[in-house]
Amino acid sequence: MQDTVIWDRVREARKGPRPAHTLDDIARAAISVGDANGVEAVSIRAVAAQLGAGAASLYRYISRKDDLYDLMVDSVAAEYELPSVPSGEWEADVVLVARRIRDVYRRHPWMAELAPHASWGPNTQDYMEFFLAALEPTGLGHVERIEFIGLMSAWIATFTQLVQQPAATGAGRLRHFASIAADPARPQLAQAIVALMRADPSSSSPDQLFERGLHRLIHGIAG
Amino acid sequence: MQDTVIWDRVREARKGPRPAHTLDDIARAAISVGDANGVEAVSIRAVAAQLGAGAASLYRYISRKDDLYDLMVDSVAAEYELPSVPSGEWEADVVLVARRIRDVYRRHPWMAELAPHASWGPNTQDYMEFFLAALEPTGLGHVERIEFIGLMSAWIATFTQLVQQPAATGAGRLRHFASIAADPARPQLAQAIVALMRADPSSSSPDQLFERGLHRLIHGIAG
DNA sequence: CTTTACTGAGAACATCGTTCGCGGTAAAGT
């Protein structure tokens, strides 16, 4: 079973010593490493060390490094804490879900990178089930609803990285932005960067930007 | 200058032998490797080999591996081949740009992964300048327009991976999907997966799905 | 013709994901 998704693993030990850790333990360890030092620090060895285990031991529980990512994403998906049943007001539900996702992405910045590629674990499935049901009153088909869910997640991910944490772009990036802003050959882009750079003293806090972006996502760019 | 974006590099050799390659050569080599074997195959050594050079030699031209990605993305951004001036019909322009991006992502699947993280090279800047100008008639502010551009790119990326190339998800993933579809605990999700799986015999080809998704992106989910 | 500044690139280093194989342990088979 080398190409099996981790959720299909059947784990029922009959003989030998009982495993020293659970998948939840491993997920927690990986999450704490990711929160503290970023995704790129989430290595097999680092997570194993966090668990107080040897590196090779992890392969008793997972079969690929991607399984680690899957565990992290689905474990954190439990933090959405959505109601079990939609309210019936689909727009309010969409706003609710969006805000929860934003909060979680802010708490765990690596989600923006890992979530799109992750397989669908139980918590993720619960979240999608809720979202699909919430979108039922729109009259959209299932494929369209899935698409919208992906669209909204992708938007929140890029929004989090672009607006919420622009300082993460590094010194060289900032210098490059400045040179673009000073280039008269592309006036629209120059203006846009100037508008992006100043941390919105007047018209728009990040939260306001988020709400308005969300409104545009629902009602369209012209609405 | 270790943290400098590659586009800020000043390259004007005064002494010694002239460089054996150009940044364009390197970009082309990296692109051909990525097209043929996927992003994960784009290694320093592989690109150097494609160039007929030694691995360490690449560091005479780039200073980080990410520079390679930046080169790839911006080089391919030239393929958009947009008009120099928007038509004045912003919606038509948006549709035009979206289709061009989709075509390029289809030709170079790694773009979906690399483009979001890449720095803005000259061709990317040209593309954004056009897009920003095209969106001017909407009355949106510059930040909102940037956001919409990011949103559309993100949507196309996920759409390309989800709808256009679902076979890339691997055997284990497909098996997992099937088990989700057979789980009565989450009926909405089950239906959605069934709808996703069958390659749209009746109502919707990928192209139609794209056009309708694009329409919803512009006019909102309810429109 | 010496100096200088750049070139390409082999060798080496640290780190990574992953596999092999070992000694140990506890339940199943007899």
Next chain:
DNA sequence: ACTTTACCGCGAACGATGTTCTCAGTAAAG
């Protein structure tokens, strides 16, 4: 009771990676 079986943790090793060091070669500047 004891052998067998199937799992456990994990040190050691392998191959591949990004990056740096170093050095011989080369061509323009002084």
